[in-house]
Amino acid sequence: MKMMFLPKMMDSLFGKEPSQEQQAYLKELNRRRAALKEAFTPYVLDILSKEFQTDLPCFQGSAGSYDPLDAMRRDAQREVLLWVKHEIEQYNPDL
Numbered sequence: 001m002k003m004m005f006l007p008k009m010m011d012s013l014f015g016k017e018p019s020q021e022q023q024a025y026l027k028e029l030n031r032r033r034a035a036l037k038e039a040f041t042p043y044v045l046d047i048l049s050k051e052f053q054t055d056l057p058c059f060q061g062s063a064g065s066y067d068p069l070d071a072m073r074r075d076a077q078r079e080v081l082l083w084v085k086h087e088i089e090q091y092n093p094d095l
Contacts, residue, residue: 026095033091040084054078 018026049055054077 030092030095033087034093036084037088037091040088045081045085048077048081052077052081054081 053074056074
């Protein structure tokens with residue numbers, strides 16, 4: 001079996017010679033990241049960021065009238081977008 005290119009991060013994760021099971025995991029992980037990259041284009045990410053206002057602070061409104069559920073919702077939406085962006089950045093077409 002031909003040895004796949006492994007980024008430095010993967011070397012530290014699995015050592016120099018990943019097992020077949022580890023290689024299968026990396027392929028599946030990369031396939032998921034490729035699908036995310038295809039679906040979440042910069043344009044789509046921008047639309048979602050504006051729609052959910054993830055660039056705003058979690059707490060909005062006048063002092064003393066904060067809605068904790070709104071804050072929780074905005075924070076969760078922001079975290080999802082950050083996760084998607086991180087997964088897209090980790091995509092490696094060489095795997």
